[in-house]
Amino acid sequence: MNNSLKHQLELFAVKERMLILEGIFNAKAGHPGGSLSIAELMAYLYNVEMKVDPANPKWEDRDRFVLSKGHAAPALYATLALKGFFPTEDIKTLRKSDSYLQGHPSMKSVPGVDMSTGSLGQGISTAVGMALAAKYDKKDTRVYTILGDGEIEEGQVWEAAMFASAKKLDNLVVIVDNNNLQIDGSIEEVNSPYPIPEKFVALASIQSKSTVITLMKLKKHLIMQRKQRAYLLQLLQRQLRVRAFLIWKIRLTGTVQHLTKNFIIRQ
Ligand SMILES: Cc1ncc(C[n+]2csc(CCOP(=O)(O)OP(=O)(O)O)c2C)c(N)n1
Numbered sequence: 001m002n003n004s005l006k007h008q009l010e011l012f013a014v015k016e017r018m019l020i021l022e023g024i025f026n027a028k029a030g031h032p033g034g035s036l037s038i039a040e041l042m043a044y045l046y047n048v049e050m051k052v053d054p055a056n057p058k059w060e061d062r063d064r065f066v067l068s069k070g071h072a073a074p075a076l077y078a079t080l081a082l083k084g085f086f087p088t089e090d091i092k093t094l095r096k097s098d099s100y101l102q103g104h105p106s107m108k109s110v111p112g113v114d115m116s117t118g119s120l121g122q123g124i125s126t127a128v129g130m131a132l133a134a135k136y137d138k139k140d141t142r143v144y145t146i147l148g149d150g151e152i153e154e155g156q157v158w159e160a161a162m163f164a165s166a167k168k169l170d171n172l173v174v175i176v177d178n179n180n181l182q183i184d185g186s187i188e189e190v191n192s193p194y195p196i197p198e199k200f201v202a203l204a205s206i207q208s209k210s211t212v213i214t215l216m217k218l219k220k221h222l223i224m225q226r227k228q229r230a231y232l233l234q235l236l237q238r239q240l241r242v243r244a245f246l247i248w249k250i251r252l253t254g255t256v257q258h259l260t261k262n263f264i265i266r267q
């Protein structure tokens with residue numbers, strides 16, 4: 001990935017974060033943490049990796065995306081809006097009773113949403129079904145799904161992983177957002193799923209290159225998966241990632257004011 005693309009993706013992620021906060025601020029409810037933590041990943045998937053067409057959201061040959069951690073809907077909405085699936089202004093209606101943008105994504109009302117999610121653990125199962133269907137239909141469709149690291153405490157996740165392995169679904173990309181947090185505290189305190197990659201490998205007998213995957217390395221990683229068809233699951237471990245943010249703030253009116261372009265590097 002060259003520096004200009006990286007910069008473009010970082011700017012896209014910043015715009016996503018602004019929209020995420022704008023939506024949640026106006027709704028006075030929602031899940032800011034889990035939404036903010038996938039901003040770069042969504043920027044990468046929708047700008048580089050996935051085959052989608054905002055002008056034709058139901059295009060049959062598109063890749064599919066399932067936000068298994070459906071409570072991060074504001075991140076998906078921000079990404080889809082920035083890609084042109086619907087107007088960015090609509091993000092302000094998040095969670096309002098007459099809005100199509102509810103707290104969890106609905107495939108019935110939101111252009112670009114491939115699966116309704118929100119009940120943790122179930123999204124990956126539907127992604128597995130989509131990947132299997134693509135195989136039956138002999139389609140070159142890839143299915144991407146993002147899970148929370150707290151979400152993988154759900155037993156259903158492991159059934160889905162086992163099934164994906166049994167059916168050799170090499171068109172499925174599973175990403176775990178390892179932000180180390182869930183609602184009640186750190187995932188270690190609540191019910192640690194660590195070591196995550198080893199568990200996927202042991203249970204689903206899959207190959208896994210996990211360790212630390214940065215935005216720069218992600219492209220290489222996914223290309224590798226495309227070439228080596230045996231690859232099944234990709235894990236994105238975030239707690240060690242170096243990240244860069246622009247500094248900005250939300251005005252009381254809900255609009256965003258850009259303060260400075262300084263970068264803060266976080267560990
Ligand atoms: C089956 C189910 N149980 C409980 C919830 C409520 N809930 C919403 S978010 C959340 C925490 C999820 O943590 P994690 O998967 O790590 O997501 P993060 O916000 O950190 O990305 C919980 C328990 C739910 N949506 N579904």
Ligand SMILES: [Mg+2]
Binds near residue numbers: 148177178179180
């Ligand atoms: Mg988490």
